Amino acid sequence: MGKTFAEKILALKSGKGSVIAGEIVTVSPDIVMSHDNTAAIAKKFNQIGIDKVKHPEKIVIPLDHCVPAATEKYATNHKEIREFIQEQKIENFYDINTGVCHQVLPEKGYVLPGTLILGADSHTTTYGAFGAFSTGIGRSEVASIWATDEIWLRVPETIKINIKGEIPPGIYPKDIILHIIGDLGADGALYRAVEFSGKVIRDMDIGGRMTLCNMAVEMGAKIGYVEPDEKTIQWLTARTNKKYEIIKSDTDAEYEKIIDYDISSLEPQIACPHTVDNVKPVSEVAGTKINQALIGTCTNGRIEDLKITSEILRGKKISNGVRLLVFPASMEVFARAMELGILQELVKSGAVIMNPGCGPCLGAHEGALAPGEVCLSTANRNFKGRMGCKEAEVYLASPATVAISSLYGEITDIRGDLK
Amino acid sequence: MSIKGKVWKYGDDVNTDVIFPGKYTYTITDPKEMALHALEDLDPKFAKEVKKEDIIVAGRNFGCGSSREQAATCLKYAGVGAIVAKSFSRIFFRNAINQGLPLVQCKEAAENVSPGEEITIDFEKGELSCKKGVFNFPPLPESVLGILKDGGLIPHIKKILRAEKGE
Structure with missing residues (x-):
């Protein structure tokens, strides 16, 4: 029996030959993202009692949640972050003139197929649109990764969602994902990896795939995933010359469930x-x-x-x-x-x-x-x-x-x- | 590890915005102040009346939504001793353990416990006792219990790193 994307990438990142869904693995992420919550994470990091983050080059920090600062408190928060990145020599910092973290990370070339990205934000699932394994974690966990370069993750079971049919006029990727969430419920994919596939996904632009993976967390998913293709490669070529390895589910991978949607008669949702x-x-x-x-x-x-x-x-x-x-x-x-x-x-x-x-x-x-x-x-x-x-x-x-x-x-x- | 406390009962999909509103996420940094807003948009009585070791019992998908750790922190500092639910959202599950706040996933218990009653939870045995009887749940793995016993992830990591350095 073949392996899913989630099993393959977590086997690779944990250094184990092979893992199965349900297993707990210790992994070292490629990228750790935090945003306006970085000052709070820095305070937790300081409580651990070590001076320097282990891998400053893995840390990416865009400011986006309240930019420019709305009040003195927000301004102080931003100031503390700017001081921290200086202190820790974190170069991948994007100040208030850059944008929302989940748009900025792909644009700046940090998101690559086959990478493991963790972020102190629930919508970190967005990067699955590029074939990355990416999910949200809490502040203490980010501080802990800064200190140790490690985190435990449970290998998720995978639900495959096949989207078929012709997109009717007036219908967009947002309607598709809202329809799926409405159908499966807020916990319909709890703890699961969700793979979006089918002709509609292959025809969809990168922006649409990002919308789908972004909202996968709204049905409880640990990650969203779209298999990279020519569109992905083309999008990335314009932004980065970093090398990457595309990881795909095997054709005989074991899915917990395969769900089909035909969207040919979908109404706006x-x-x-x-x-x-x-x-x-x-x-x-x-x-x-x-x-x-x-x-x-x-x-x-x-x-x-x-x-x-x-x-x-x-x-x-x-x-x-x-x-x-x-x-x-x-x-x-x-x-x-x-x-x-x-x-x-x-x-x-x-x-x-x-x-x-x-x-x-x-x-x-x-x-x-x-x-x-x-x-x-x-x-x-x-x-x-x-x-x-x-x-x-x-x-x-x-x-x-x-x-x-x-x-x-x-x-x-x-x-x-x-x- | 065991606790005894009075039950606050809620439904399905209690989300992080009603537990700790987004408008406070960067303006409130003191955990004791966070506690004053716990469950503010779901049950305004809660933060005023909650007592130490009280237990929240809820339905499916508790803590869904944002990754904000303050959702766990505010409940911990409000005195909540444990949360029992039919299921938990995954980031909330991690955040609660990492804040030293024990969780129990037990559908039967969540269905049978009544609001206001006093219940006892033994985490190592995996037993919850209430008026309607004793319900069993799979105990948390040793590694997770270790984080809880150390009072959360940060003190836990601190201890491990010190041990590695031989301090």
């Missing part, structure tokens, strides 16, 4: 308050009034997403009473969107263009909600209180659905305007 798995087709929630519309975050702030948004808004004005916030996921995306004239058009339509970063996704700043308000967002979480107010409601959708809804001031079916 909406995750309704207050859980990501409370997913409904747009027809059931169309007409819900919105106060704020958000395009951005590590889920949907890429150039592909901004292009779709501008195509829908071109020459039109957003509805009175709606605030449309656009956060390009990185400065690279921001610059490209400027070159293409996208930002200029969005401004004409009434959007507020924000700086690259996480924005109000986790309720820290730049567009928090008031009691009774409704936000339709391209983000990945809609938990109660998520955007700063527990009496507000957050709905999640694709950039196309958010864009069209900002024109009408209510949740709208994009397919009505495609004719």
Whole structure:
């Protein structure tokens, strides 16, 4: 019987010849990512009682969660991080003018097929889009890796998700992943590796694959994974000359489950308050009034997403009473969107263009909600209180659905305007 | 290792945002202050009334969402002695152990325990005793118990590194 990607890469990284799902292995990661939480991790690291991190070259730190600093406390946090990276000679540091960590790491060439990446952020699963094994860990664990270069991981069982059919007009990768999460539930892939495969995935661009892997954690998955192909190699060639080895599941690998989805008749999907798995087709929630519309975050702030948004808004004005916030996921995306004239058009339509970063996704700043308000967002979480107010409601959708809804001031079916 | 405490009971998918809201993640750094906001957006009574060694009993996927360790830290410093659930989200599971907060995965116990009752948990034996009887759960592996006994991952690593240096 063959092996899954998860089994093969963890066997390689643990130095064992072969491992099986369920086994606990000790591994040394290739990259360890942390962001605005680095100051808190540094404090834990200092408690361990050693002076220097073991491998500064493995540490990557982009600031993104509250950039630029919203208050004195956030500013102090950033200052402590800048001091720490100086002290520890950490060169892979990206200050507030770079973007969201999960966009920045691939753009800067840290994410390669066959690498093991751990991050102090749950959406670290995003890098599976490039064939990396990547998952989120806590602050103490990052501090511990800085000190020892080791961590224990359990080899996960793997669920394979085959996506078949033809993508209908108005349907995007976000709709596909919301549909899957709604179907499997918030713990539908708990502790599992999830491999996305099938013709739809092969046809999908890298940005779409990132959206899928980013949200795999919303069904409890340890990692998301897409087998690298020509598209992956092409994307990476433009950004790095580092060597890498592609690791794939064997054709006779043992999967815990194989699930097929045919998306040929999928409707646009909406995750309704207050859980990501409370997913409904747009027809059931169309007409819900919105106060704020958000395009951005590590889920949907890429150039592909901004292009779709501008195509829908071109020459039109957003509805009175709606605030449309656009956060390009990185400065690279921001610059490209400027070159293409996208930002200029969005401004004409009434959007507020924000700086690259996480924005109000986790309720820290730049567009928090008031009691009774409704936000339709391209983000990945809609938990109660998520955007700063527990009496507000957050709905999640694709950039196309958010864009069209900002024109009408209510949740709208994009397919009505495609004719 | 065993504890006895009063039960606070909750449902499925208790997420990290209702346990410790994102708006506090970079502004509150003192664990005692974190404890004042524990479960703030789910049960505002909790942080005011929780007593040392009280036990949280919940449904599936406890701690889903963010990797924020403060979700475990705030419960630990609020005095919570253990969390019993049908299942745990994987990052929360690691964070809780790494904060020295014991977890029990036991579906039957989670279904049979009533809010407010006093229960006893023996972690080494893998036994939970409540009004409706005694329920067994697989004890945590030695390596994980070791982290718990040392009070969390940081003191645990500190101890190991000292031992390696022969201190």
